[in-house]
Amino acid sequence: MKNRSFALSTALVCALTLAGCGVLPGGSQKTTVDVWLMQGSVSGEFLERFTSEYEKEHPSVELEVTFQQWTGIGKKVMAALESDDAPEVIEVGNTQVARYAESDALRDLTLESVRDLGSEEWLPGLAEPGSINGSQYGIPWYAANRVVIYNKDLFAAAGITEPPKDRAEWLEISEKLDGNGRQGIYLSGQDWYTLAGFVWDEGGELAVERGGNWEGALHTEAALRGMAFYQELQSHGDGPKDADEVTPPQAEVFAKGDVGQIIAVPSAVPAIEKANPALKGKLGFFPVPGKTLEAPGAVFIGGSDLIVPEKADHRAAAVEVVTALASERWQTELALTMNYVPNKTTLAGVIEGNEGTAAMAAGAARGRATPNSPQWAAVEADNPIKPYMTAVLQGQDPARAARAASERITAALRP
Known part of the structure; x- marks a missing residue:
């Protein structure tokens, strides 16, 4: 009606x-x-x-x-x-x-x-x-789109006076923040939207169209470089390797006050501040850093x-x-x-x-945005990217795991 x-x-x-x-x-x-x-x-x-x-x-x-x-x-x-x-x-x-x-x-x-x-x-x-x-x-x-939300008090305690401008600086400060009961960054193992940005930054794709047919592309060298960066960044915190950003909700984890950074949309802040009012006014934001100083990183x-x-x-x-x-x-x-x-x-x-x-x-x-295929929803319905990420983070061969994920994406994208 x-x-x-x-x-x-x-x-x-x-x-x-x-x-x-x-x-x-x-x-x-x-x-x-x-x-x-x-x-x-x-x-x-x-x-x-x-x-x-x-x-x-x-x-x-x-x-x-x-x-x-x-x-x-x-x-x-x-x-x-x-x-x-x-x-x-x-x-x-x-x-x-x-x-x-x-x-x-x-x-x-x-x-x-x-x-x-x-x-x-x-x-x-x-x-x-x-x-x-x-x-x-x-x-x-x-x-x-996602940005980096950070705890200003933890940055100041670590002697970090300004947000990072590129990936290299981002890794440095994330490592500096990590330790003594604190996490440099909370990044769950299956946050595939964030991974997509790193893949795009490297010149890779989740899937490509050839001759009217879509094929998975996680096994390409560029896409594997994106996953390698994700793995290094994720190591500077205790995010679960076998869960996504809502299991548990990363805003709740960040609200405990011992996490330096999360990658999320700014609308997560009210939930963070509601869970921990002491953080009100103490949160900052910066764009996901890119490979160079010239531009921020690609994001979904x-x-x-x-x-x-x-x-x-x-x-x-x-x-x-x-x-x-x-x-x-x-x-x-x-x-x-x-x-x-x-x-x-x-x-x-x-x-x-x-x-x-x-x-x-x-x-x-x-x-x-995600690949512009009418069948992309079928990929997300039984998302092979998530178990691929977990496999790599748990020590499996990245190239082999990526090839398997690409084959599943290709199958899902068939009309």
């Missing part, structure tokens, strides 16, 4: 006015644009402000917003795309666009991307997953794109809504309200006063 948190439903409006659906008193026609957003993506305050302003500027349009849960959203979106009652605009995860585009049920937004939306300035980690075979189906909306960039179903009743009106949400004005509002990274590199300055978000924005400029 369509619903709206701060306005009467269309059906109720129709009943109260004794008019046909979409027809208001005086005979003026309203176009209802149905928008699906994900639960938690925006605050009610932001959404009400956007809707009020948009409807004021577009008096013939009424926005009807429904919040969706992430759990099970893939099947729900696919069903909507195939139905004759598709919403006009849908928020989707940036790595999900390829799956939906494969259905040929999305509107091609390439023209609007170039003409109206400044696509040349988009963050690659949001833009590239939305582009399929040269056509843009997903419009970048917002981004979030998560976030959302906006898509328009081909079967939507009001596609032109939908594109106007997407254009507004992706505009500089509302990107700035969204970043300041929700502490997200805006969709364009040129807008990074709007969040400079927020240390955590600014660190995200610096890393997001080199952000990447």
